[in-house]
Amino acid sequence: MTETTRPLLDVQDLTVAYGTLTAVRGVSLYVQPGEIVAVVGPNGAGKTTTLSAVAGLLRPRGGTIAFHGRSIDGEKPEDVVRRGIALVREGRHILTSLTVEENLLLGATCRPDREQVRRSLDEQFSRFPILAERRSQHAGYLSGGEQQQLAIARALMSSPQLLLLDEPSLGLAPRIVDGVFETIVALREDGLSILLVEQNATRAVEMSDRAYVMGTGRVTRSGTPEALGEGGGMAAEYLGLEPEVTP
Amino acid sequence: MTALIQAALDAVYLGSLFALYALGVAMIFGIMRLINFAHASLITVGAYAMAVTANLPLVLRILVTVAVCVLLALLLEFVAFRGLRGADPATLLVTSFAVSVLLTALCEATFGSLPKASPLDDWFQLSWVFGSVYVPTLNGVTIIVTALLLIGLSLFLAKTRWGTHMRAAAEDFTTARMLGVRANRVIMLAFAISGVLAAVAAILLVGTTGTVTPIFGLAPVLYGLIAAVVGGLSSLRGAVLGGFALGITSQLLQSFLPGDLRPFRDAFLFAAVFLLLVVRPQGLISPKQGERI
Ligand SMILES: Nc1ncnc2c1ncn2[C@@H]1O[C@H](COP(=O)(O)OP(=O)(O)OP(=O)(O)O)[C@@H](O)[C@H]1O
Ligand SMILES: [Mg+2]
Numbered sequence: 001m002t003e004t005t006r007p008l009l010d011v012q013d014l015t016v017a018y019g020t021l022t023a024v025r026g027v028s029l030y031v032q033p034g035e036i037v038a039v040v041g042p043n044g045a046g047k048t049t050t051l052s053a054v055a056g057l058l059r060p061r062g063g064t065i066a067f068h069g070r071s072i073d074g075e076k077p078e079d080v081v082r083r084g085i086a087l088v089r090e091g092r093h094i095l096t097s098l099t100v101e102e103n104l105l106l107g108a109t110c111r112p113d114r115e116q117v118r119r120s121l122d123e124q125f126s127r128f129p130i131l132a133e134r135r136s137q138h139a140g141y142l143s144g145g146e147q148q149q150l151a152i153a154r155a156l157m158s159s160p161q162l163l164l165l166d167e168p169s170l171g172l173a174p175r176i177v178d179g180v181f182e183t184i185v186a187l188r189e190d191g192l193s194i195l196l197v198e199q200n201a202t203r204a205v206e207m208s209d210r211a212y213v214m215g216t217g218r219v220t221r222s223g224t225p226e227a228l229g230e231g232g233g234m235a236a237e238y239l240g241l242e243p244e245v246t247p
Numbered sequence: 248m249t250a251l252i253q254a255a256l257d258a259v260y261l262g263s264l265f266a267l268y269a270l271g272v273a274m275i276f277g278i279m280r281l282i283n284f285a286h287a288s289l290i291t292v293g294a295y296a297m298a299v300t301a302n303l304p305l306v307l308r309i310l311v312t313v314a315v316c317v318l319l320a321l322l323l324e325f326v327a328f329r330g331l332r333g334a335d336p337a338t339l340l341v342t343s344f345a346v347s348v349l350l351t352a353l354c355e356a357t358f359g360s361l362p363k364a365s366p367l368d369d370w371f372q373l374s375w376v377f378g379s380v381y382v383p384t385l386n387g388v389t390i391i392v393t394a395l396l397l398i399g400l401s402l403f404l405a406k407t408r409w410g411t412h413m414r415a416a417a418e419d420f421t422t423a424r425m426l427g428v429r430a431n432r433v434i435m436l437a438f439a440i441s442g443v444l445a446a447v448a449a450i451l452l453v454g455t456t457g458t459v460t461p462i463f464g465l466a467p468v469l470y471g472l473i474a475a476v477v478g479g480l481s482s483l484r485g486a487v488l489g490g491f492a493l494g495i496t497s498q499l500l501q502s503f504l505p506g507d508l509r510p511f512r513d514a515f516l517f518a519a520v521f522l523l524l525v526v527r528p529q530g531l532i533s534p535k536q537g538e539r540i
Contacts, residue, residue, distance in 0.1 A: 058370045
């Protein structure tokens with residue numbers, strides 16, 4: 001792979017631990033501007049841990065995280081979002097006591113210009129019409145699919161350059177899942193770079209420019225979807241049916 | 248009829264005070280999961296501020312007291328609690344005990360353990376007369392001031408940007424931070440508000456006692472804590488409700504218990520609290536059913 005541009009996100013040798021349990025050991029990955037990069041792997045592989053460290057929720061024990069070539073490791077989550085990285089966490093984490101609109105506006109906390117924020121809000125409402133319909137309802141009353149749309153829209157309100165998505169399709173009906181994946185593709189077409197963590201491995205890898213396969217805290221393989229092998233081969237790899245290969 | 252109105256007004260007065268105490272405790276708990284026992288010290292120090300400034304005009308005394316309580320609250324946050332963010336609740340509770348004991352000792356060293364006069368203006372000792380109902384001025388002022396504070400605080404939380412940040416942080420601190428809400432700022436804001444609540448409680452309370460001792464704030468915070476637990480500790484609405492429930496029940500017991508049982512009023516009161524918590528351990532308002540604030 002030829003690297004003509006400097007990566008937007010560059011994670012090198014990342015190690016993250018919970019107390020004595022090292023959940024991520026020496027993970028390196030990068031995202032180029034405009035790419036969709038998928039990270040797949042079985043339960044407990046360390047995907048969420050990796051994203052959490054990038055977003056500043058966990059302090060890395062080792063390694064570096066650079067965004068636009070600047071080190072961001074150890075920064076607080078409220079500062080990371082100001083740099084242009086937004087994370088949609090696993091489980092959506094909608095603020096149920098706030099209205100849909102309050103949730104969205106909260107996503108724009110880091111932006112000072114109210115006029116631009118208004119415009120972003122209108123963009124989200126036209127991208128996700130259901131949110132416009134429900135703007136003044138408490139977000140707790142939304143269905144799972146609607147909450148996922150709200151979580152993505154809320155992250156977009158910070159006007160990020162890099163969107164981190166952690167299992168956006170989890171627990172949603174198939175028709176709704178289609179919608180979520182369409183949204184992701186549309187966002188990339190608008191110029192957003194995306195790091196996508198998915199259990200739905202085949203599908204995530206197919207839509208990505210490059211993918212990483214993780215197992216027990218390490219990257220076991222990486223490359224373009226073609227290089228990783230289509231469909232069945234991919235699934236076998238991700239289920240751990242083949243011996244691990246170092247990248 | 249008159250007796251009933253009189254009892255009701257007295258009950259609302261006590262309820263207002265308890266709601267103020269409970270709100271000060273719940274404000275910090277909602278954001279930080281810290282049961283801030285040092286709130287007692289804030290009230291005590293506020294009452295000493297009233298004593299030290301006794302010769303100044305009332306408006307000035309109030310301003311000084313509010314300023315002192317807010318600054319002390321911010322200082323405690325910075326010195327004692329900032330390093331403990333995310334620590335387990337037991338550690339936080341013990342720290343707040345330690346802070347409270349330390350400040351009590353400091354007050355004692357500075358002002359002695361004897362009661363120090365901290366009088367309010369004579370005007371407060373008069374009564375408002377409506378027909379045959381007498382309302383001591385202080386009680387009336389307490390009810391009105393509490394009502395205005397509650398309205399002001401709900402408007403602040405509901406309508407302003409910072410209010411939304413506080414509600415978000417109270418529901419899910421991590422998510423709020425990820426969306427850009429600055430942790431230090433909301434926590435400092437919560438402490439500052441608790442400082443204002445402590446100052447107001449101190450001012451109203453010295454109106455009845457006229458004096459202050461180093462343990463002045465202890466009983467109010469105990470009642471406040473119980474009221475907040477009764478209402479549902481992590482909801483501000485619950486804290487206010489619990490404050491009124493406790494105050495009103497207490498006053499009704501005082502008014503209507505037979506004379507020979509009256510000395511045991513608090514025993515009856517806390518038996519009722521105990522029963523309530525057996526039936527509804529989560530308090531009157533539980534966050535799972537409704538909103539946290
Ligand atoms: N808060 C935590 N405390 C302790 N251990 C944790 C914590 N969160 C995750 N772990 C452990 O870290 C390892 C990696 O977990 P992580 O959540 O990153 O995996 P994942 O790849 O996101 O899995 P899933 O597909 O189930 O979401 C697992 O062994 C998990 O048990
Ligand atoms: Mg995960």
